[in-house]
Amino acid sequence: MSPGRDYKVESCVTSLAQAIDAQSRGADRVELCIRLETEGMTPDAELTKSLCDHLQIPVRVMVRATEAGYEADALALQHMIDSIHGLKQLPLDGFVFGVMKDDRIDRDAMIRLLQHAYPFPVTFHKAIDVSTDIAADIEWLNQFPQIDTILTSGGAIKAIDGVTGILEMKEMFRGNIMAAGKITPEVLDVLHDQLGLRWYHGRAIL
Numbered sequence: 001m002s003p004g005r006d007y008k009v010e011s012c013v014t015s016l017a018q019a020i021d022a023q024s025r026g027a028d029r030v031e032l033c034i035r036l037e038t039e040g041m042t043p044d045a046e047l048t049k050s051l052c053d054h055l056q057i058p059v060r061v062m063v064r065a066t067e068a069g070y071e072a073d074a075l076a077l078q079h080m081i082d083s084i085h086g087l088k089q090l091p092l093d094g095f096v097f098g099v100m101k102d103d104r105i106d107r108d109a110m111i112r113l114l115q116h117a118y119p120f121p122v123t124f125h126k127a128i129d130v131s132t133d134i135a136a137d138i139e140w141l142n143q144f145p146q147i148d149t150i151l152t153s154g155g156a157i158k159a160i161d162g163v164t165g166i167l168e169m170k171e172m173f174r175g176n177i178m179a180a181g182k183i184t185p186e187v188l189d190v191l192h193d194q195l196g197l198r199w200y201h202g203r204a205i206l
Contacts (some may be wrong), residue, residue, distance in 0.1 A: 002007065005069055005192075007198055008029070009026065009027050009201075010027065010030065010199060010201040011027040011030050011203070011205060011206055012032055012201060013042065015047075016051055019059075020033070022206060026093075028054065029058045030059055030060070031060045031061070031062060032062065033061070033096075033105050034047075035067075038068070039064075040062045040064055041067070042063050043081045049090055052092065060092065060093050060094045060123060062095075062097065063083050063084055063087075063097040064125075065079040065080050069100070071106070072106070077099070081112065081113065081116045084113065084117050085116065087116070088120065094122055095117050095121075096125050097119055098123070098128065100123045100130060100131070102134075103131060104131055104132060105127075105128075107140065116145060117190050119146070120146075121147075121148045122144075123151055124141060129154070134168075134172075137171060144176050149176040149177075150176070151178045152169055153179065153180050154166035154181075158181045158189075159181035159182065159187075160187050162179075163191075163195060166179055176198050177197055178197065179191060179195055180202060181202075183200055183202035
């Protein structure tokens with residue numbers, strides 16, 4: 001990673017210790033979640049508060065209630081809404097969520113979540129990569145200024161292998177496309193040379 005970099009780094013963390021380490025290594029923001037083996041779940045308010053209390057950098061929090069996939073039934077959706085209301089009392093930078101239905105964005109669910117998360121900004125997470133019509137789904141997301149970021153690996157496991165897809169999404173979305181997917185310090189600058197994004201995300205990115 002270049003010392004005078006012209007991009008920002010979001011570090012994915014699951015604990016206060018990881019968050020403090022990420023800050024010391026130069027992270028510009030952290031995304032907090034738990035249970036990464038499931039692609040991430042909502043952390044509790046106590047853990048989230050500890051990060052807000054100890055960090056000088058912004059904290060975004062994942063809100064996800066299902067262990068597999070990105071769909072949310074009525075019970076899971078209500079759980080997400082309840083989590084948002086509990087976490088909104090904290091000085092967060094924003095939320096990270098995305099709900100799909102039949103491999104397209106679940107528009108009704110997203111509208112409800114955005115309403116409950118308002119006025120906090122939102123990152124639409126990597127659920128976008130399973131969409132069967134990414135162009136149409138991003139066009140729909142573009143109408144919500146509250147969604148300022150889309151997290152994606154361009155449909156690949158590694159961001160470095162999804163460059164073409166990420167660049168296409170960069171042209172489609174009015175906000176920030178944030179690349180993710182096995183990004184390490186060794187590939188970060190190479191990736192930035194190809195993508196020219198403002199934000200990059202990863203667990204081992206620093």
